[in-house]
Amino acid sequence: MKQFISAISTNSHDRLEAKFFENTGSSPLLAHPTPYGIINAILVPMANAVTEGEEVLVTLMLTTETPASEAAAPGGCEALCDGAGNIRENIRVTHDTNANLRSFIEELDRISGKHPDPDDPKQRHFSYRLEYVFIPREDTAADHLRLLQNLFDALRPDSDTELRELYADMTYGMTPATVMTQLAYRHITQEYEGVTLRTMLYAQFIPGAKTQKLSDLSYLLHLDRALQDASAIGFGGSDALFGMLRGLLEGNNF
Numbered sequence: 001m002k003q004f005i006s007a008i009s010t011n012s013h014d015r016l017e018a019k020f021f022e023n024t025g026s027s028p029l030l031a032h033p034t035p036y037g038i039i040n041a042i043l044v045p046m047a048n049a050v051t052e053g054e055e056v057l058v059t060l061m062l063t064t065e066t067p068a069s070e071a072a073a074p075g076g077c078e079a080l081c082d083g084a085g086n087i088r089e090n091i092r093v094t095h096d097t098n099a100n101l102r103s104f105i106e107e108l109d110r111i112s113g114k115h116p117d118p119d120d121p122k123q124r125h126f127s128y129r130l131e132y133v134f135i136p137r138e139d140t141a142a143d144h145l146r147l148l149q150n151l152f153d154a155l156r157p158d159s160d161t162e163l164r165e166l167y168a169d170m171t172y173g174m175t176p177a178t179v180m181t182q183l184a185y186r187h188i189t190q191e192y193e194g195v196t197l198r199t200m201l202y203a204q205f206i207p208g209a210k211t212q213k214l215s216d217l218s219y220l221l222h223l224d225r226a227l228q229d230a231s232a233i234g235f236g237g238s239d240a241l242f243g244m245l246r247g248l249l250e251g252n253n254f
Contacts (some may be wrong), residue, residue, distance in 0.1 A: 002049060002109045002165045003155070005181070006042035006104075007135065007173035021203065021214040029167075029199050030214045033119055034111070040104050041203035041214060042169035043111050047124055049167065049198070055127045058108065059154050061173060061181075062101065064093050105130075131145035135177045144176050151184035156192070163194045170217060171203040186221050197221065235240040 009016060018037030021044055023030040032038075033047035050056055093101075109115050113125035135149050136143040140220075157164045168185060170178060189197050200218040223245060 001057055001162070002046075002054070002167065003057040003059060004042050004046050004167045004169075005059045005061070005155075007063070007169075007177065008104060008135035009100045009172040010063050010094060010097050010174075011172075013096045013103065014162055015236055016100065016103065019212045020210065021206075022211045024215045027199065027216050029228060030201060030216060032064055033122075036119060038107060038111075040169075041171050041212075042167065043171075044200065044214060045167045045199050047111050047194065049165075050124060050126045052125055055129065056184065057131065058128050059105070059131050059133060060101070061133045061135050061177065062093055063097060063137055063174065069176070086194075097244075110205045131153045131251065135174065144180055147177060149185060155184055155188045155195070157194060160192070161194065164192075164196070166195065166197045168197065169203075170200055171205075174188050179203055182221065189221070190225070203243065 007079070013037050016039050019236060020031070020037050021032045021041060023032070029045040029048050031044075031048060038044065046058075047054065061079065062223065067112050108128065110117055110120075110126055111124065113123050117123050131154065133146060133154050155164075166185065166189075166198050168181065170181070173181070185197055185200065197218055202215050202217050204215070205212040206212065226245060
C-alpha cells in the first residue's frame with residue numbers, strides 16, 4: 001500500500017496559492033505532474049507514483065485546539081468529518097485550518113480523477129482513504145509523546161508481511177511535530193522490513209515566485225542511520241567520518 005502523509009497548513013487560507021513546483025533533484029517522483037498549479041506539495045509524488053485504479057491511504061495531520069487526551073487516536077474521515085470534509089465540532093480547529101483542509105480535498109479529488117478535468121489530458125484515476133492524526137497546540141512533553149504514539153499507530157503496517165511505501169511532506173506543521181514525524185519515520189522503517197520511505201519532501205515557498213522549489217530530504221534519515229552505525233563501531237575521526245558521509249550522498253548509496 002502507498003501511504004501519503006502531510007500536515008495541513010495553519011496559515012491564512014488567503015495566502016495559499018497554487019504554484020508550479022521545480023524539482024531540485026533528479027527524482028522523477030517530484031516532477032510537476034499537471035498542466036496546472038498545485039497548492040499541496042504531497043500531491044506531486046502522489047500523482048507520479050499511483051497507478052490506474054489503485055487505492056491509496058492519505059494521512060493528514062491537523063493542528064487542533066482540542067487537548068491531546070480528547071483527540072488521541074488516528075481516525076477515518078467518516079468518524080471525524082461531515083459530508084463536505086469539514087472536521088466535526090468536537091474537534092476544534094481554526095477557520096483557516098478547516099478551509100485549507102477543504103482546499104486539500106478539492107485538489108485531491110481533481111488529481112485522483114474523482115471529478116473529470118478536461119484541462120488535464122493525463123488525468124489519473126485512483127481512489128483514496130482519508131485518516132487524520134491530530135497535532136495538539138499544547139507544547140508539553142506528554143503531548144509530544146502522545147503525538148508520536150499516534151504517528152506510530154498511523155504508520156505501522158497491519159501485519160509483518162504487509163509492504164508499505166511512505167511518501168511524506170515536511171512543508172507544514174509546528175516544529176515539535178516535524179521532529180516527531182522524523183522520529184516516527186526513522187523508527188517505523190527500521191522496525192518493519194516491509195516499510196520503505198520513498199520520499200520526504202519539502203517545498204520552499206518564495207513570496208512572489210511563479211514556481212516553488214521542491215526537495216527530497218529523505219537523505220537526512222539515511223545520514224542519521226549512518227551516524228548511528230558509525231558510532232556503534234567507533235568509526236574513525238571527524239575527517240574519515242564525513243568523508244564516508246559525503247561518499248554516501250554523492251553515490252546515493254543508502
